[in-house]
Amino acid sequence: MQRTENAYKRLLAGLSGLSILIVFGVVFAGSVSRYLFSSPLQWSEEIAKYAMIYGCMFGVAYAYLQGTQITFSIVVDTIPARIRRKLAIIVDAATLVLGGILAYAGYVFAAKRGGIVASGIGIQMYWAQIAITVGGVCLVIAAILRLASCLNKNSTGGEA
Amino acid sequence: MITGVTLLALLAIGAPVAFAIALGIVAYISTGTFGIDLLPQRIFAGMDSFTILAIPLFVLAGELMNASGITSRVINLANALVGHAKAGLAQVNIWSSVIFAGLSGSAVADTSAIGRIFIPSMEKEGYPRDFAAALTAASSVIGPIIPPSIPVIIYALITTNVSVPALFLAGIVPGVLLAIALSVYVRFFVKNHAKPRERMNMGEKIKAVWNGLIPLFMPVFVIGSILAGIVTPTEAASFAVFYALVVGLFVFRELKPGDLPAIFAGAMRDSSSILIIMATVAAANWFMTFAGIPQTVSKFVLGYVDSPVTFLILINLMLLAVGLVLEGIAAMLVLVPILHPIAISLGIDPTHFGIIVIFNLMIGLITPPMGLCLFVADAIAGVGMARMIRAIMPFFIVELAVLLIITFVPGIVTFLPDLFGF
Numbered sequence: 411m412q413r414t415e416n417a418y419k420r421l422l423a424g425l426s427g428l429s430i431l432i433v434f435g436v437v438f439a440g441s442v443s444r445y446l447f448s449s450p451l452q453w454s455e456e457i458a459k460y461a462m463i464y465g466c467m468f469g470v471a472y473a474y475l476q477g478t479q480i481t482f483s484i485v486v487d488t489i490p491a492r493i494r495r496k497l498a499i500i501v502d503a504a505t506l507v508l509g510g511i512l513a514y515a516g517y518v519f520a521a522k523r524g525g526i527v528a529s530g531i532g533i534q535m536y537w538a539q540i541a542i543t544v545g546g547v548c549l550v551i552a553a554i555l556r557l558a559s560c561l562n563k564n565s566t567g568g569e570a
Numbered sequence: 571m572i573t574g575v576t577l578l579a580l581l582a583i584g585a586p587v588a589f590a591i592a593l594g595i596v597a598y599i600s601t602g603t604f605g606i607d608l609l610p611q612r613i614f615a616g617m618d619s620f621t622i623l624a625i626p627l628f629v630l631a632g633e634l635m636n637a638s639g640i641t642s643r644v645i646n647l648a649n650a651l652v653g654h655a656k657a658g659l660a661q662v663n664i665w666s667s668v669i670f671a672g673l674s675g676s677a678v679a680d681t682s683a684i685g686r687i688f689i690p691s692m693e694k695e696g697y698p699r700d701f702a703a704a705l706t707a708a709s710s711v712i713g714p715i716i717p718p719s720i721p722v723i724i725y726a727l728i729t730t731n732v733s734v735p736a737l738f739l740a741g742i743v744p745g746v747l748l749a750i751a752l753s754v755y756v757r758f759f760v761k762n763h764a765k766p767r768e769r770m771n772m773g774e775k776i777k778a779v780w781n782g783l784i785p786l787f788m789p790v791f792v793i794g795s796i797l798a799g800i801v802t803p804t805e806a807a808s809f810a811v812f813y814a815l816v817v818g819l820f821v822f823r824e825l826k827p828g829d830l831p832a833i834f835a836g837a838m839r840d841s842s843s844i845l846i847i848m849a850t851v852a853a854a855n856w857f858m859t860f861a862g863i864p865q866t867v868s869k870f871v872l873g874y875v876d877s878p879v880t881f882l883i884l885i886n887l888m889l890l891a892v893g894l895v896l897e898g899i900a901a902m903l904v905l906v907p908i909l910h911p912i913a914i915s916l917g918i919d920p921t922h923f924g925i926i927v928i929f930n931l932m933i934g935l936i937t938p939p940m941g942l943c944l945f946v947a948d949a950i951a952g953v954g955m956a957r958m959i960r961a962i963m964p965f966f967i968v969e970l971a972v973l974l975i976i977t978f979v980p981g982i983v984t985f986l987p988d989l990f991g992f
Contacts, residue, residue: 515606
């Protein structure tokens with residue numbers, strides 16, 4: 411299970427890194443083109459924005475798996491470790507629910523409003539808006555891996 | 571009711587703040603007439619902005635700079651400038667944070683990078699280990715106040731009438747004032763534990779200043795070009811990334827191409843933790859505005875508070891309390907959309923108010939139990955939280971004094987923006 415989780419983390423890290431590389435490359439190329447060649451790249455703003463949204467969606471699942479999401483830990487820090495492990499399972503279950511809702515609702519949103527064509531890149535907004543669904547699916551997989559890992563460790567008596 | 575219970579329960583059990591807010595919205599939607607697709611729609615709209623791109627790009631530039639071996643050069647530069655003063659290494663620690671502020675803009679990165687070098691070396695020079703750790707954490711707070719600063723960009727994004735350049739300028743004097751206050755405290759009020767230091771000769775000083783100028787060019791270019799109106803903050807951030815890459819790979823040669831994938835992935839991961847809170851809070855604000863909540867809160871507050879001074883005192887008390895229990899950027903995203911309009915209604919300068927909010931919440935980085943810089947410094951020093959808290963208290967009081975000065979003397983904050991016509 412740990413190997414699957416590590417492989418999934420590497421995948422999310424790769425996709426997150428690629429997204430920010432695209433954001434940087436496109437914004438930098440757009441700026442250089444505008445200032446040095448007086449020829450703004452019409453598509454650069456939209457590509458960069460949508461790459462960032464996709465990157466954010468991959469990064470959210472990645473940060474969740476790495477335990478680097480911003481949390482309000484003042485209450486849980488005062489609780490004994492055994493209860494904390496049980497609460498972590500509830501958090502993972504809530505994340506699973508949220509991921510499912512985002513995946514479904516994101517699809518409904520993109521299906522309803524995705525017909526508009528983005529002016530700069532000339533593609534349907536569906537392909538940008540579906541990022542929320544992609545993020546929801548990434549979160550569902552991450553939550554399942556975390557839950558499986560917790561339950562596995564609990565059943566073998568290990569630390570969660 | 572169900573929204574509030576869901577949100578608070580999830581926050582209390584340790585769910586990520588963004589997830590708790592999103593599920594709170596889901597609970598709200600489930601009781602009303604809105605479609606569930608409104609949640610992703612508002613989240614998407616919350617991120618669909620060119621200016622927001624400055625956040626991941628500045629985070630990336632900071633990460634690249636940190637990996638490029640700037641820390642030792644920044645410390646050498648500060649050493650050349652203030653190392654000869656009384657309590658020299660403590661002064662170098664403070665002023666290294668000021669220089670670092672322009673490069674990374676992150677207090678936590680500052681504590682981690684500078685602490686690793688200063689805590690052991692200050693101990694070697696005779697300072698108590700807890701004092702060195704506390705000073706490192708306290709001076710790191712300067713990072714997000716002096717530009718370029720990620721909290722400043724976020725503040726400008728969530729309010730309508732404050733610009734990024736104006737806030738960048740407004741943060742300079744309070745940041746430097748904080749450094750001076752810490753320096754004065756260390757110089758006059760701390761028992762001098764340190765052994766006498768050797769002075770750098772002129773050749774060493776020139777070399778240190780020359781090496782320090784290379785990383786320093788980045789914030790000068792970023793701020794200068796934004797203020798001159800040549801580039802937008804997002805474009806400046808992309809130039810900062812490019813500059814950090816060139817410096818790290820080809821000038822200092824401490825950054826290896828093989829390091830880049832992990833740095834890029836880490837920067838996007840850390841940015842996404844901020845961006846997703848921004849997006850979910852933007853969604854929550856849309857629903858709250860629809861329900862008229864900010865207007866109700868505003869009317870309620872203005873019914874009791876009609877003086878800007880009283881409001882600012884209350885805000886300082888409230889934000890310091892919030893800073894104790896909530897991470898600064900998360901607190902800012904949740905509170906500013908409600909507090910900012912009230913401040914404007916009371917005639918408070920929006921730039922002045924913005925810096926007060928940021929300053930308050932950054933002090934939260936050194937206050938227990940949620941002070942991130944305190945944790946990072948303790949992780950390096952290993953003195954235990956109880957000693958860290960005792961050691962940080964005098965610095966907390968110094969920072970509180972500076973906060974009161976900038977609160978009640980607005981000119982300190984507004985002087986530079988006014989000078990540049992913002």
